[in-house]
Amino acid sequence: MVVVMTPEATDADVAHVVERVESVxxxxxxxxxxxxxxxGLVGDIDSFHHLNLRSLPGVGxxxxxxxxxKLVSxxxxxDRSTVWVGETTKVPVGPDSFTFIAGPCAVESPAQTLEAAEMAKAAGATLLRGGAYKPRTSPYAFQGLGVKGLEILAGVRETTGLPVVxxxxxxxxVQVVAEHADMLQIGTRNxxxxxxxxxxxxxxxxxxLKRGMTATIEEWLMAAEYIAQRGNLDIVLCERGIRTFEQATRNTLDISAVPVVQATSHLPIIVDPSHAAGRKDLVVPLSRAAVAVGADGVIVDVHPDPETALCDGPQALLGAELRSLAQAMRQLPPVVGxxxxxxxxRTEAAATA
Amino acid sequence: MVVVMTPEATDADVAHVVERVESVxxxxxxxxxxxxxxxGLVGDIDSFHHLNLRSLPGVGxxxxxxxxxKLVSxxxxxDRSTVWVGETTKVPVGPDSFTFIAGPCAVESPAQTLEAAEMAKAAGATLLRGGAYKPRTSPYAFQGLGVKGLEILAGVRETTGLPVVxxxxxxxxVQVVAEHADMLQIGTRNxxxxxxxxxxxxxxxxxxLKRGMTATIEEWLMAAEYIAQRGNLDIVLCERGIRTFEQATRNTLDISAVPVVQATSHLPIIVDPSHAAGRKDLVVPLSRAAVAVGADGVIVDVHPDPETALCDGPQALLGAELRSLAQAMRQLPPVVGxxxxxxxxRTEAAATA
Amino acid sequence: MVVVMTPEATDADVAHVVERVESVxxxxxxxxxxxxxxxGLVGDIDSFHHLNLRSLPGVGxxxxxxxxxKLVSxxxxxDRSTVWVGETTKVPVGPDSFTFIAGPCAVESPAQTLEAAEMAKAAGATLLRGGAYKPRTSPYAFQGLGVKGLEILAGVRETTGLPVVxxxxxxxxVQVVAEHADMLQIGTRNxxxxxxxxxxxxxxxxxxLKRGMTATIEEWLMAAEYIAQRGNLDIVLCERGIRTFEQATRNTLDISAVPVVQATSHLPIIVDPSHAAGRKDLVVPLSRAAVAVGADGVIVDVHPDPETALCDGPQALLGAELRSLAQAMRQLPPVVGxxxxxxxxRTEAAATA
Amino acid sequence: MVVVMTPEATDADVAHVVERVESVxxxxxxxxxxxxxxxGLVGDIDSFHHLNLRSLPGVGxxxxxxxxxKLVSxxxxxDRSTVWVGETTKVPVGPDSFTFIAGPCAVESPAQTLEAAEMAKAAGATLLRGGAYKPRTSPYAFQGLGVKGLEILAGVRETTGLPVVxxxxxxxxVQVVAEHADMLQIGTRNxxxxxxxxxxxxxxxxxxLKRGMTATIEEWLMAAEYIAQRGNLDIVLCERGIRTFEQATRNTLDISAVPVVQATSHLPIIVDPSHAAGRKDLVVPLSRAAVAVGADGVIVDVHPDPETALCDGPQALLGAELRSLAQAMRQLPPVVGxxxxxxxxRTEAAATA
Incomplete structure (x- = not known):
């Protein structure tokens, strides 16, 4: 820590700061x-925080x-960490691999969820995303199926073999979600x-852990620290766009956050191009950019029938766009190692072997 | 609602939109x-939302x-609403009055809380603020006294007569807080x-209800709608600064939000200059601006000893600054009616009379 | 200046920094x-800038x-400065007074300009604003009357006695504008x-000097330093809103900028509520807030017929709103000293006396 | 255009709007x-702008x-356009190619400029960048060599064959720069x-044309329209980061701007990762992201001795980082077609043939 005194600070003010620092x-x-x-201060930073140095006379x-x-630094x-997701099938998210996660924004019915999961799997996804609890800006919007949605997800995992986020x-x-799902997502609003x-x-x-739409990278890592401090270091960060003055996209994807986080934290980091852009025509180019910048994965909305989707239909992929994404996800990761x-x-059998 | 077609949209695309709209x-x-x-669409807007019009072919x-x-509009x-806070003493927040709320950022001890409350009362405050549960960016920072803090607040209310926020x-x-406090605050992060x-x-x-530091005014009013939808219309909004690129202040106080909200919602709105600025030298001028722009009140941090405060010491007022604030709070409201x-x-006795 | 080394920095890295610093x-x-x-570095800061310390090995x-x-600090x-505007009539802008500037966004014709000037004067304004050169986002929008507009302004000054900004x-x-006007405005885009x-x-x-709509306060003061460095310290700063994610107002008026600037620079600072808000219903409350926060003046758009204005009609005041503003501008400044x-x-006669 | 009336608007208000629209x-x-x-309004939009519809009674x-x-849409x-840069050597910037532009932030001397140009050329660059006029935030910072710098650039072009931006x-x-350079850059501040x-x-x-650090994409395209309206359609856009609350990078590279611009304008668009990030460790990953997202090129700072650079040393590449960039610029473009x-x-000889 460095304390900068004002030009008007007296010798007594300086001595007072020194005395407070030495007192701890x-x-x-x-x-x-x-x-x-x-x-310049040397010692235990937490103890300095309690001094309220900014309040002392003469401190500028x-x-x-x-x-x-600390724990996530x-x-x-x-060494950068790898997080493994799933029970019988274990999927890595980390520095050596590139993980493609896909699924519908919201779980609406068993048929829609299964169909979306099969689309996702056919396109190369190894983890299934899908929302049973939806935080919506309006209390009048669809809020998710809750426990019923969790059960649908668990059933679709049985059928497809895809672990569920x-x-x-x-x-x-938290408890009921943890009983049904393989990975718990914290959304941007939380x-x-x-x-x-x-x-x-x-x-x-x-x-x-998704980035708050207005959070600095440092605050985001502090949020991860809250999780880690309770003993859980299996955290994957997800950049999903920040709020800026630009209105052409729903949020501004902060692609630089990927190398910035990787330079300072050992946690894996993936990108959500669907929620960042809010427009399906940007999902493929932004997914390609995510691979190229060095992200450890992407998470993408797909839906068998976007016209009838109960949530975020305009950004969900299907058909030609999904094929184009699948091709990019096969082609690009090897080029960047x-x-x-x-x-x-790893499947359970392999793990036992 | 207005649907704008792309220049390439066909007659069939237009007909498809019309058909979907008429189908609901x-x-x-x-x-x-x-x-x-x-x-141009006329009818029930909620039903239109389910159509995912943005996903239809030819829709730009x-x-x-x-x-x-709806409920807060x-x-x-x-007519703009007045919210009354307190049981035996009832304090109004609304269009006719100007309400001055003050107290320490965090409840640290009975003595510190009482001293801060007496400072607040002497300066003219009619409601006491103080935090027992503190949402902190770092898991290593002081997190509040919890239930013990609530009991301290209730005790200080007994002594001073000031209802507690x-x-x-x-x-x-929520239940335990509601048992002890007169008004429940939702912070910016929540x-x-x-x-x-x-x-x-x-x-x-x-x-x-404090504004999210990155929330638009519309999202803020939607958050109020969530509360109202559960049957509670006793909501006071609090503008506390938004996040921008400017670093000279902790946040940028969006003073325009006051008349903007008053034009569109009937709920009272107050201003928190302490958290917006994060600097005590700005609290008095920003409080004056809040009165002048037409806010229904202010909420300000005071502390008997900012140097030892466990939370936000640099923005807490005392001494000359608090006297200056007290003077402004007496002088300015009458000038703006x-x-x-x-x-x-209203005290209970008066109410019974 | 303070140089913070990375945790990995070697003793040699530290010695290299010290050597570079001592070399200048x-x-x-x-x-x-x-x-x-x-x-910690002590000495001539400009010489340190040339060292590119951030590029040295081990520097974090x-x-x-x-x-x-420097000059504007x-x-x-x-002591805070007063700037006097005008030749025969001299109007102060500074810490003791409150200066009300008004006029049309654009000079459109002699009649419209004179009428707006008379409205402004009747409402209490002492300086006339009006644009002859308009920087417009679209090349297809009205670009101003140029020299003809300057001549109209000079003529209206003759008639009304109001110095012209x-x-x-x-x-x-610059030369031709300086020949006709009493104060040169630099707009936000410049x-x-x-x-x-x-x-x-x-x-x-x-x-x-208007603040760039995306400029930090420090950059704004550096822009003022560019003017001062050429020998001109007669600079008045004007806060006019910054760009944020909020869309309810055209820009977000950064009212805190007023006390922040006054704490660090001796230059006067005024507020432009019309361009900040872009909505005429906010002009009066924001003008009141500007007085209360301690601004040295306001600059407001007025127009005799906003419906036909060639520029920014939606924010121009007339009639009841202008009377309301005039009343506030009479009433509030004395309350804040x-x-x-x-x-x-000062008129020339008085000055000679 | 669509005019939305307020709930309180009368039939007469509606009729008045209709009448005004029909009058033009x-x-x-x-x-x-x-x-x-x-x-809903149909007709010539420019004529509607002059109506100031927002000022009419009852208009919400x-x-x-x-x-x-229009011209850049x-x-x-x-079809997306290709811009050719250079006289004897003509380098394309457009949808079929990927153009790598490199050079020093500022021209400091003939030797430094030549050395940087040779580094750039060896790394695969086909256009040389270098600043003779530097817009600096501080009047006390190095402002560039002016005409002498232009002459140095022209000399280095002779030696290396690289056209100059x-x-x-x-x-x-403008005239003197156009006499010496092959492409004129408009910086973010202008x-x-x-x-x-x-x-x-x-x-x-x-x-x-660099994007203003706070400009929306629409405003940026309007700035291009200003150039096009004077008869020059040889415009290349350059995304260089926008200003946000995030402080880990100098600006936030808005990578989504590339596909957004390509969807709406025919002009080529490149990316400047050096100025966006302000940190050399991000230049390679962001350059890779630029290729992958579909940009038509990148422009990168290189310097033979960043420690002594007079401008933006911390972001200039050399040595291993430049080799890593060179490799990415060879490897990635073919993967994205x-x-x-x-x-x-095209060289002049070839062109004549």
Whole structure:
């Protein structure tokens, strides 16, 4: 930490800061400049936070220097992690593979979910996404099928062999969702719902943590730290677009977040081009960009009949677009040194062997 | 609703849209332009939403025309509402008065809370704020005293007579918070925590709904609609700054939100200058601006000893700054036609009379 | 300046930074922490900039500590400045007064300009605004009357006695605009047009510098520094809204910018509520907020017939709204300790006396 | 255009709108809804703009429906364009090729420029970038060598055969820059400098138009329209990041802008990863993403000695990073169906043949 004094700060003000720092066991290095004095702090950062240094007389600013997250940082865990999803079939998400996740935005019926899952599988997906609990901006919009939706997902997993990723929106539902699904998704609106983060941190299941649509990368990693702090390091981050002034797309996909996160955290990171853009014509080019930038996977909306979809129909792929995506997902990962995750899948039999 | 066809749309595409609209009982008015065709829709908007019009062939864009919120809209409720807070002492927040709410960011101890409450009361505040549950970006930061904090607040209410506003961050805590507090606050990070909104909607207590730091005004009003839909219309909105590229202040106070909300919703709206700015030197000028723009109140952080505050010390007022605020809160409201809420307070005795 | 080394930086990396700093005559104070080393720099900041410290091996980050602007800073000029506008009639803009500027967005004809000026004057304005050169997003929109517009403005000044503020959009026009107008306005789109800033810096006329709609406050003050560096310190800043995700208003008025600027720069600062909001129903409340927050003035669009205005008709005031504004501009400034600028106006006769 | 009336609008208000529309030769289609009336307008849009419909009584909102740009739109020019840059050597930028542009941020000396150009050429670049006029935030920063820099660039073109792209920041310099360079760059700060846009529109040289750091895609295309309207359609757009709340990167690269622009305009579009990120470790992954998303090229900073660079050293590539970029630029374009622009270069001899 660095404390920057104001030009008007007195020697007594400087001495007061030094004294407070030393009172909690820290060391303070004073650099006296022509206009301002700077004080470098060495010691336990958490103890410094409690000092409220910004409130002391003569203090102009306080710069934090090291990362505020610990368990999810690469600092003490330099190798990037792989998260395995699924019970009988285990699918990796990590630095060596490229994982393609697809499925319908919302679970509407067994037939629609199965059909979407089969489309996803045929296109090369190895994990199935689908929402049973939908956080909707309007209380008058379709809110999801709840437990019935979870049961449909579990049934479709039986049929297709695809492990299931599904969103949980309320800490009270974590247990039932964890009983049915293979990976728990925290949506963009709940990234800072700390009680929910702690609950999934104790669920024993891998977590897919979407970036808050307005969260900085640092806040996002702090949200992951909340999960990790409860003992769960099986976290996959998902960039899904941030809110900006541009209105041509629903959100602005922050593609740079992928290498920025990879430089600072060991957690895998994937991209959701469907929710970022909100337009199906952008899903294929943005998925290609995600592979090329080095993402560990993508998650895409598909639907057998977008016209009748109860949620986000305009961004769901089918037909020619889905074939075009499937082709890109086969072709591009090897060019950037990635193996298709489907070739690394471990089935229970193999695991026992 | 207006459906705008692409320049390439065929007559069959137009006919298909018309047919879908009529299939749910709507009427479609077709305007054929030189380049594009526009279709005006008349009927039940919710039924149109299920049509996924944006997914139909030849559809370029769909413009919603009327407000998506109903219960909180002025459309069918043109008079602006007043919300009364408190049991034995009832304090109004609404169009005729100006309500000054103050207190510490976090409840730390009985002595600190009482001292802050007495500072607040002496400065003219009629409601006490204070946090027992603190949503913090870092899992390593002070998370609040929980139920113990609620008991401290209830005790201080006994002593000072000030009704209490406090935040609830988890649906599982709504009941216990409602038992102790007079008004439940939904913080900026939980504005889109729909389960929590529904829970406070059923709590029987007035709600202070802060704007999500990245929420549009429309999304904020939709969040209020979630509360209202559960039968609770005692909602006060609170503008507390939005996230922008400007770094000189923690957030950018969107002062225009006050008249914008008042033009479209009947709910009262107040301003939180402390959290918007994150700097105590801006609290007084921004509070003055809040009165002048027509807000129905302000909510301000005060603390007897900001240096030792466990939360947001740098923005808490005391001493000369608090006196300056007190003076402005006495002086300005009458100039813009507002009565100090303290003169309208109803005590139980008076109410029985 | 503070240089923060990465955790992996070697002693040699630290020594290299120190050596570079000393090579340009600076001093480097090294604070060795548990994880990282911090180096505080003392000396001439401009010379440090040329070192490209961020490019050196082992350097993680570089924090600038003092303000990058000099001439416009309060650091060596603690008293806030007053800028006087006009030749025969001199109108102050500064910390003691409140200056009300009004007029049409665009000069369309002698009659329309005179009528708008008389409306402005009757409402209490002491300076006339009006655009002869209009920077328009579309090349197909009305671009202003040019020199003919300047002549109209000069004529209306003769009739009404109101000094004239008008925009200049091209360095090649500065001379002719300076010959006709009393104050040169730099619009939001040209805040970073450095050639134009230098040209108005040499024009000998006061400058009204609008904030770039996406500029940070620091960049805005650096733009002012460009003007000041050419010898012109008669600069008034104008906050006019920044671009955010909120779409209910054309821009988001950053009302906090007023006290933030006043804390760091000695230049006067006014507010433009018309362009910030783009909606005439917000102009009066935002103007009241501007007075209350401590702005040194406002600049407002008025037009005798908004329906036929060639530019920004929807935000121009007339009739009841203008009367409401006039009343607020009379009533509020005294409450916050401001004198109406009209009472401080110096006419040539008075000045000679 | 669609005019949406307020719920309170009277029949007379509707009739007034219709009358105004018809007065300029348009047709108005009235759709009367339960709550609101909608009026669809057919006819010449420019004439409707002059009506100030938003100012009329009873009008709630006006939605524009068709694109405001014409010459740069794909509507009447469905095939995407190729722009050829250079005199004796002609390099294409367009839909069939992928063009790699590289060079130093600023021209500092003949030796540094030649060395950077040779690095760029060896890495596969076919166009040389380099700044002789630098728009800098601070008046105290290096402002470029001006005409001397242009002469250095022309000399380096002689030696290396690489056509030259360089920025022009002032309309008064357009002629001299056009005499020396092969392509004129408009920087992000000047995207809305309309006089400069018109001047390059008349220069007879191809233009590289960077997106304003805060411009919407629509505003950017309107800026291109300003150039096109002066008779110059040889325009290449360059996405270079927009300003958001995220601070980990200098700007947020809006990678979605590439397919969004290609869907609506026939102009080529390239990506500048160096200025978007401001960090050299992101340049290679973002360049790969640019190829994969379908961009027509990239423009990258390289410098023989970033430590001593006078401008933007921290983002300039050399050594291993540049080799890694060179490899990606060879490998990826063919995978997405692009030919390296170097294989399509036409030399004068070939052209004569």
């Amino acid at each position: 066991g820290g060391e303070a290095f004073v650099s006296t400049g022509v206009v301002r004095t700077i004080i 600013d306080v710069h934090r220097i090291s990362d505020p997250y 690469r600092q003490h865990h330099p 599904t969103e949980v929106v309320d800490a009270r539902d 990234m800072a719902n700390f009680g929910l983060l702690q609950a999934v941190g104790e669920s024993g299941k891998p977590v897919l 990635r193996v298709d995750a489907s070739t690394l899948v | 009982g709507g009427e479609a008015f077709v305007s054929t332009g030189v380049v594009r065709t526009i279709i 864009d769909v413009h919603r025309i009327s407000d998506p919120y 002025r459309q069918h409720h043109p 406090t935040e609830v961050v988890d649906a599982r805590d 504005m889109a925590n729909f389960g929590l909104l529904q829970a406070v909607g059923e709590s029987g207590k007035p709600v202070l 507002r009565v100090d809420a303290s003169t309208l307070v | 005559g600076g001093e480097a104070f090294v604070s060795t922490g548990v994880v990282r080393t911090i180096i 980050d570089v924090h600038r500590i003092s303000d990058p602007y 309060r650091q060596h000029h603690p 008008t925009e200049v959009v091209d360095a090649r026009d 805040m970073a047009n450095f050639g134009l800033l230098q040209a108005v810096g040499e024009s000998g006329k006061p400058v009204l 401001r004198v109406d600028a009209s009472t401080l106006v | 030769g348009g047709e108005a289609f009235v759709s009367t809804g339960v709550v609101r009336t909608i009026i 909102d006006v939605h524009r429906i068709s694109d405001p740009y 794909r509507q009447h020019h469905p 360089t920025e022009v920041v002032d309309a008064r310099d 995207m809305a400098n309309f006089g400069l846009l018109q001047a390059v529109g008349e220069s007879g040289k191809p233009v590289l 692009r030919v390296d622009a170097s294989t399509l270069v």
